[in-house]
Amino acid sequence: MRFFFVSIFAALLLAHPAQAGTLERAGMEKNFPPPLVVGERDDRLPIWPILKQEAGSYEVVAYAFESIDFARIPGFGGTAPNLLIALAPDGTFRDAKVIAHHEPVFLEGLGSEPLFAFVEQYVGLSARQPIRVGRPNARGSGAAPATTVDGISMATASTRVINETMLAASLAVAREKLGFGAVNAGLRVEAKPDVEPLSLAELERRGWIKRWRIAPAEVDAAFAGTGLADPDPGPPDEPFAALTLAYLNVPSIGRAILGEAAQARLMREIGPGGHAVLVISSGRWSPIPEDFLLGSVPERLTIQQGGLTVNARDAAWERRDLAPDLAAGPWTLLKIGDAAGFDPSAPWSLSVKVTRERGQIFPEKVAREIATEYRLPPELFTREVPDDGPSWTDSWRARGVELGIIAAALGLLVPVLARQDALVAQPRPFGLFRLGFLAFTLGFVGWYAQAQLSIVTLVGAARALFQTGDFGFLLYDPPSLLIWGFVLATLVVWGRGTFCGWLCPFGALQEFFAFFAKPLRIRQITVPPRLDRALRQVKYAVLAAILLAAALGSPLADGFSEIEPFKTAITLYFVRSWPFVLYAVGLLALNLFVYKGFCRYLCPLGAGLALAGRLRLLDWIPRRAECGSPCQLCKVRCRYGAIEPSGQIDYPECFQCMECVTIIGDPHQCVPQVLAAKRGKHLVPQPVAAE
Structure with a gap:
């Protein structure tokens, strides 16, 4: 120690x-x-x-x-x-x-x-x-x-x-x-349904319909230093390109351009959370070439917001006549999906990509982008930021059913163990209850919910304590955390036994394997007391070695933790390389000869719980003055060796199987009660404090 x-x-x-x-x-x-x-x-x-x-x-x-x-x-x-x-x-x-x-x-x-x-x-x-x-x-x-x-x-x-x-x-x-990490993922911004009928002229005056004229000089400035002049500058007063942009989700804009019925149909087609941006081209150069494919992503047009490109593609909208004042040339209606994180209430930009070539045999293409900003008043929109909570809450929501079942089982276990004069006092019903609960622990808690507690968690906690200071990883495994909370609470009441005797899936598997000893005519070995005491100290040394390696940041902690067969037998269902399977099966075979030998002598998690269990508040197992002298029945029946010859309970080694409690409350098994009955007396068991 x-x-x-x-x-x-x-x-x-x-x-x-x-x-x-x-x-x-x-x-x-x-x-x-x-x-x-x-x-x-x-x-x-x-x-x-x-x-x-x-x-x-x-x-x-x-x-x-x-x-x-x-x-x-x-x-x-x-x-x-x-x-x-x-x-x-x-x-x-x-x-x-x-x-x-x-x-x-x-x-x-x-x-x-x-x-x-x-x-x-x-x-x-x-x-x-x-x-x-x-x-x-x-x-x-x-x-x-x-x-x-x-x-x-x-x-x-x-x-x-x-x-x-x-x-x-x-x-x-x-x-x-990239300038976007501060934006809440999943932001939903939608145009308000309020309609203020506005003319195209008024929309343009307000800037809600934007006319963008790109002058030849602006394009030449973009290609400055490349040696690429415009091969066909055209008339000096003619724009290189003239574009009109509009965000159609706002009813006042969409209805003025498309009409009320068409705007409503467009909103249905792009779906909830989708966005539609209209781009109309005129001038001698167009970002919408004649061979433009409906439904494709435009190569010459890009929508950007917050320094990032927003995924947008042509909506393949049926080409019908727009308002006469707008239909000046080819146009596209760009659809932005709800997953793009686009926020129409914040400024965004439209950029056009202009490409020029130099060289004749192997021409080299040089591209430049020219952009303009588009913004609408935030008052036109409603903003909704979903509050899903931290990411670990996903685990708790996803495993709500498992948590409910485990919580109900724990709620059932407490009164059964606490009321010793009820179910525990009835040997056969209590025996069936214990078998059923162990089957639940193995099948549901262990193999299904994957909630086998392990020394690995203590290794992680030690590394977090000495290296990172962050214990948040515990929140990602809610069933295990629920059981950990229950075990820590019961440690101060009953000690180690609640977990080791009732909630450990590998411990339950060992108990079921022990049933094969009788039909196989295997006689279990009684370890001599002196050797038994020495072997029990091994698990504490193993625990110390694992936690020391973890605190020092050594990878040996992971190797030492493999002394537990939990990962092999419970987490991986024995689907593992043969040395690990052989080790786990060997421990189960050992259990046929030395009952729960792994738990008693090697288990580092059991050692940690035994140490913490020394803080328990109660010596809760009833004893009689005759226990130990002259009666030794409970000691002989205890397969864990947790009862001293004096009759006292060694709580750090007690697995709370409740067999001694059942015996002491059964007038047909408890020797002092049997003798007292023959004399016509009635004995009441009383807890006796350990020395």
Whole structure:
């Protein structure tokens, strides 16, 4: 025991600082090989621009960074995963890879390949959209929206931590480089239905219909320094291009241009949250060429807001006559989907792309963009920012049914254990109840809800305590957190036994395996008392070694934690490499000879709970003066060896099976009661404080 506390003290003195990004230029160049070029790292932040040569110049195609530098969200190994993320200028993920992680379910469990594949799903998605983790294979079946990534069975909590890391780090970089990270994802802005009939002239006067004339001199200025003059300048008083833009969702604008019926039909077609922008062209150059394809994304027109390109495509709207004053040339009606994060109540811009060529044999194209701003009064719109709460709340909503069932089971367990004169006093009904509850613990809590408590959580807590200071990872596994809360509460009342005897799925599996000992005619071994006392100390040494390694930031903590077979037998359903399966099966086989030998001698989580259980407030198991001398029945029946020869209860080793409570309350089993009955007396058991 002394070794345990000395080890923890040493960990406090030697704890390592938090980790930072590990990739320098060579590492970045390895991940972004030619024709991509890694630019100079940002002066203020660890962000690397990734460049590609376009039309004789280098353009930024992505910003690369490590998530650990921007979002240290501890996973279930207690340390934050580190991801390599490349964010394109439009906010989409160009690349996403796992650099390092300590997620227990993937380390020597499922293997890291499923995690790598999970992260790769983000490529092509946009950081501007709220991305959620769905069910496994939901995207492949078409059951999930485009902003959902497939989850991984048996790794729900870990994938949610990865998702939060991906989005938090990306939005932090986007705020610095792309100008949109501060905007709330999922913002819904809609035009008010109030209609103020206005003429086209009045709309134009107010700037709600914007006329944009691009002069030839403005275009020439954009190409300054390229040596490309306009080959056909045209008359000096003629504009290079003349465009008209209007946002049609506002009824006063849309109805004046399309008419009331057509505007209503357009709103139905673009759907809730969609937006429609009209662009009409006139002049000698048009951004809408003759071969423009309806329904396509215009190559020469771009809508931008907050420094980002907004995904917009032609709505394939039926070409009918517009208002005569507007229908001066080719036009397009651009549709913006609700997932684009477009805010029509804030300023946005329309840019046109003009391309010129130089050279004859191998002509080189040079493109330049010219933009104009468009804005409408915010009073024309209603704004709704959904308050979904922190990302971990998704886990609680998604697992509400499981939480309700587990909470109901825990609510049933408390009165059964507390009222010793009720169900516990009836050997056969209580025995059936215990078997049923253990089956629930193994089948539902363990294999279905994946809520097996583990030393891995304590490892994560130790790493968070000494390295990150962030315990938020616990919130991503609500069933386990619910059971943890219950176990900690019952520790101060009953001690370790409530979890180890009732709520540990692997412990329940061992109890069921023990039933095979009798039909197999296996006689269980009684460990000699001296050896038994020595073996019980092993679990405390194991606990100290694991927590010390975790506090020091050593990866040995993950290896030491494998002394638990929980991951193999419960989390992964024995689907694992053969050494781990052989070890777990071996412990179950040992259980046939030495009842719950793992729990009594090796389990580090049991050791931690036994230590904390010393804070219990009650010596709640009733004892008699005759217990231990002369009666030894409870001691002989206790398969955990938790009753001393004196009759006292060794609470740190008690698994709360309640068999001794049942015996002492049964006048047909309790020897002092049997003898007293023969003498015509009645005995009442009383709790006896441990020495």
